[in-house]
Amino acid sequence: MSDDTVTGPEAETVMGPHRFRNNQRMVPAGEAAWKLAGDHGMLDIRVDATNGQNRLRDVRTGHEFLNLSSCSYLGLNSHPTVVEAGVAALREEQITGLAMAEFRIRLEAAHRLEEELAGLFGGPVLPSISCGVTSAAVLPLLASGHLTDSEPLVMVFDRFAHFSMNFVKPVVADETMVLTSPHNDMQFLEDVCRKYPRVAYVCEGAYSTGGLADLEGIKSLQEKYGMYVYLDDSHALSTQGPNGEGYARSVFRELDERTMIVASTAKAFGSTGGIAMLGSSSVFDFLYRSGPMGWSQGMRTGAIGTTLGSIAVHRSPELGVRQRQLAENIAIFDRRMKGRDVRGTGSHIKFVTVGENEKAVRLSTELYRRGYYCSAMFFPVVPRGRAGVRLMLRGDMTTAMTEDFVTVLEDVLDDVLDGPA
Numbered sequence: 001m002s003d004d005t006v007t008g009p010e011a012e013t014v015m016g017p018h019r020f021r022n023n024q025r026m027v028p029a030g031e032a033a034w035k036l037a038g039d040h041g042m043l044d045i046r047v048d049a050t051n052g053q054n055r056l057r058d059v060r061t062g063h064e065f066l067n068l069s070s071c072s073y074l075g076l077n078s079h080p081t082v083v084e085a086g087v088a089a090l091r092e093e094q095i096t097g098l099a100m101a102e103f104r105i106r107l108e109a110a111h112r113l114e115e116e117l118a119g120l121f122g123g124p125v126l127p128s129i130s131c132g133v134t135s136a137a138v139l140p141l142l143a144s145g146h147l148t149d150s151e152p153l154v155m156v157f158d159r160f161a162h163f164s165m166n167f168v169k170p171v172v173a174d175e176t177m178v179l180t181s182p183h184n185d186m187q188f189l190e191d192v193c194r195k196y197p198r199v200a201y202v203c204e205g206a207y208s209t210g211g212l213a214d215l216e217g218i219k220s221l222q223e224k225y226g227m228y229v230y231l232d233d234s235h236a237l238s239t240q241g242p243n244g245e246g247y248a249r250s251v252f253r254e255l256d257e258r259t260m261i262v263a264s265t266a267k268a269f270g271s272t273g274g275i276a277m278l279g280s281s282s283v284f285d286f287l288y289r290s291g292p293m294g295w296s297q298g299m300r301t302g303a304i305g306t307t308l309g310s311i312a313v314h315r316s317p318e319l320g321v322r323q324r325q326l327a328e329n330i331a332i333f334d335r336r337m338k339g340r341d342v343r344g345t346g347s348h349i350k351f352v353t354v355g356e357n358e359k360a361v362r363l364s365t366e367l368y369r370r371g372y373y374c375s376a377m378f379f380p381v382v383p384r385g386r387a388g389v390r391l392m393l394r395g396d397m398t399t400a401m402t403e404d405f406v407t408v409l410e411d412v413l414d415d416v417l418d419g420p421a
Contacts, residue, residue, distance in 0.1 A: 019170075019173065020166070020169035020170050020173060020178065021166075021169070021170065026379075026380040029378075029379050029380060030378070030379070030380060032357075033357050033376075033378035033379070033387075036357055036358065036361050037361050037364070037376055040361050040362075040364075040365045041365070042361065042364055042365055042368065042376065045058055045373070046058065046059050046060060047059060049078070052075070052078045052396070053066070053067040053070050053072065053075060053077075053078065053394070053396070054066050054067075054396065054397065054401065056373075064371070065368060065371045065372060065373050066371060066372050066373070066397075066401065066405070067373050068372055068373060068374045068391040068392055068393075068394075068405070069373055069374060069375045069390070069391070069392060070392060070394065071235065071264075071266070071267035071268070071392060072267060072268060072270060072394065073235075073238070073239050073267060073268035073326060073348050073392060073393070073394050073395060074238055074239065074268045074270065074319075074322040074323070074326065074394065074395040074396065075270075075322065075394055075395060075396025075397075076238070076268065076269065076270025076271075076310055076313060076322075077270045077271075078396075079270060079309075079310075079313055081309045081310075081312055081313050082270050082271065082306050082309040082310050082313065083306070083309070084309065085305045085306055085308050085309025085310075085312070086271075086302045086303070086305040086306035086309065087302075087305070088305060089109060089301050089302060089304055089305025089306075089308070090301050090302050090305065092109075093107060093109065093301045095301060096300055096301055096302070097298060097299070097300040097301050098298060099298075100298065101289070101294050101295060101298070102288065102298040102299070103285070103288040103289040103293075103294060106298060107301065107304065109301070109304050109305075109308075110127070110298070110299060110304055112308070113127060113299075113304050113307055113308055114126075114127060116308060116311050117275060117307075117311070120243050120244075120311055120314060120315070121243065121245060121249075121275075121277055122243075122245075123255055123277060123278065123279065124277075124278040124280070124281045124284050125275050125276065125277055125278070126275065126276040126278060126284060126287055126288065126293075127265075127273055127274070127275050127299055127307070128273060128274045128275070128276070128292075128293055128299070129273055129274070129297050129298065129299055129300075129303075130264065130266070130272075130273060130274045131164065131232065131234050131262050131263060131264040131266075131274030131275075132164035132167075132274070133274065133292045133293065133297070134262045134274045134275075134276050134293070135164050135165050135167075135168060135232070135262065136164075136167075136168050136171075136291060136292045137287065137290050137291040137292045137293040137294075138230070138260065138262070138276065138287060138290075139155070139165065139168050139171075139172050139202065139230065140168065140171050140172055140174075140175055140291065141287075141290055141291070142155070142200055142228065142230060142260075143155050143172040143175040143176045143178075143200070144175040144176065145198070146286075147228075147260075147283055148198070148228065148257075148258075149198075151198060152175055152176035152177075152198070153176060153198040153199060153200040153228060154176060154177045154178075154179065154192060154196045154198065154199045154200070155172050155176055155177070155178050155179070155200050155202060156179045156180075156181050156189060156192055156199060156200065156201050156202065157169065157178065157179070157180050157181065157202045157203075158180075158181050158183055158184070158201070158202065158203040158204070158213075159180055159181060159182055159183045160183045160204070160207050160209065160211070161202055161203055161204055161232070162204055162207075162208055162232055162234070164232075165202055165232060177196075179192060181201075183211075184211075184213065184214045184217075186214060186217040186218070186220075186221065189201060189217075189218075189221055189227075190221055190224075190225075193221060193224075193225035193227055194225075198228075199225065199227045199228070200227065200228035200229070200230055201218060201221075201227055201228070201229055201230070202230045203218070203229075203230075203231055203232070204231070204232045204233070204234070204235070205231055205232065205233035205235070205236045205246060205247040205248040205261075206233070206235040206236040206239075206247050206347050206348075206349060207235070207347075207349070208234075208235055208349065209343065209349070209351050209377065209381065209382060209390060210342075210343035210344030210347060210349050210350055210351035210390070211343055211344055211347065212247065212346065212347055213231070213247075213248075215247070215248065215250070215251035215252070216251060218231075218251075219251050219252065222258060222259070226258060227258070228258050228259070228260075229252070229258065229259045229260070230260050230262070231248050231252070231259075231260070231261050231262070232261075232262050232263065233246040233247055233248040233249075233261050233262070233263045234262070234263045234264035234267055234274075235267060235268075235348075235349055236248065236263075236268075237263040237264070237265070237267065237268055237269055238267075238268035238269045238270075238314065238319070239268050239323060239326060239348060239395075240323060240327075242320075243314055243315070243319075244268075244269070244314045244319055244323075246261070246263060248261045249261065249277075254279075255277060255278065255279030256279040256280070257279050257280040257282075258279070259279045260276055260277065260278060260279065261276070261277040262274060262275065262276045262277070263275055263277075265307055265310070269307075269310050270306070270310045270313070271303060271306040271307040271309070271310045272303045272306065272307075273299055273303050273307060322395035322396065323395060324395075325395045325396075325397070325398075325399075326348055326393060326394065326395030328399060328402075329348075329393045329394070329395070329397055329399070329402040330346065330347070330348055330393055332399065332402050332403060332406065333350065333393060333402065333406055334346065336406045336410070337350075337352075337406065337409075337410075340352070340413070341353040341354075341388075348392060348393045348394070349390065349391075349392055349393075350390070350391050350392075350393070351377070351382070351388055351389070351390050352388045352389045352390075352391070352409070352413065353386050353387075353388040354387065354388045354389070354413075354416055354417060355385060355386070355387060355388075356385070356387060357376075357378045357387045359387070359416050359417070359419075360376040360377065360378060360387035360388050360389055361376045362416050362419070363376070363388075363389050363412060363413065363416045364376040364389050366412045366415070366416070367389070367408065367409065367412055370408050370412065371408075372405055372408060372409075374389045374390065374391040375389065375390050375391075376388075376389055377389065377390045
């Protein structure tokens, strides 16, 4: 996220361009970093995945490696039940999709999917083609008050909220005041709630570059001030909870009309698309026909099938087995990397900070040479001078795989940090 973003209550008085984004500054910085990664051969790696994420093979060089940049945190994207359910759905329906707005006509399988999701997560669930589409549809309507009392809400975005939410800030700002909160700053948020009677907070559960939301603090402010909470739990869905409810539902157990949890089903869930867990069924049909949700890009038949297949896995003992293995892998990593400059303690998403872009690319390149792919990350995704490598632990990695990886990471990291800038 750009450091040009205006934060604080004074943001309401700022006029002119670059209030919420600055392509003139961010694009050149990002392109320079991507060129550096490309020059080191860390982009456009083409693989076959017949042996799963733990053994990808570069089809051009034959190099085999374990993928630690996958968001499939439980490995369900290669689970036979999920894959076969997608194939079966296509064979049964004999159509890839209706290619029209689903609130007009939708496959009976899509309706069954809604019912199955509602049963799994304990309330109304709205599916879509992606979590980003859900945010683009919902956030402007939330801002204008059409999901609450028809009066606009002051929209407070956490500084580290995902790009898919920050992307719609200019649209949201056409409806209401938009503020940017320092990350997990409950005092800032409470100050806004005291000043304005209607506030919505937009944040993540498990952040994409490491770290967790202060759910207890957020819940406390909601109870005290009636604050609306829009929480993207994409990176935690399925990773915890008896039915894979995710991190957010560990505190927001019972949703109400002041809470919405959205999530991608293309990550740990192992399918594709997105969902919105609603605290009230009253807005269900309204959202189905709103903005991007009402366009012609409904869920494709294969996606409906793989999502139903994943639900079946979520209802089986295997979900708990993979969740426990993921938790063990997290504990191993946290124990062995304690004292290092690593963000994401307790989370399956880790960010190892090394400082300059060149060091981040060097770390990523050397890990790849040793058999592990981890993504180098730079400004504007992370602050300037805080570049590093992001890695994702998974529940389909064995304990031995995790131990071996951390051993290599420690060795390579020391070489990079002790070497030239």
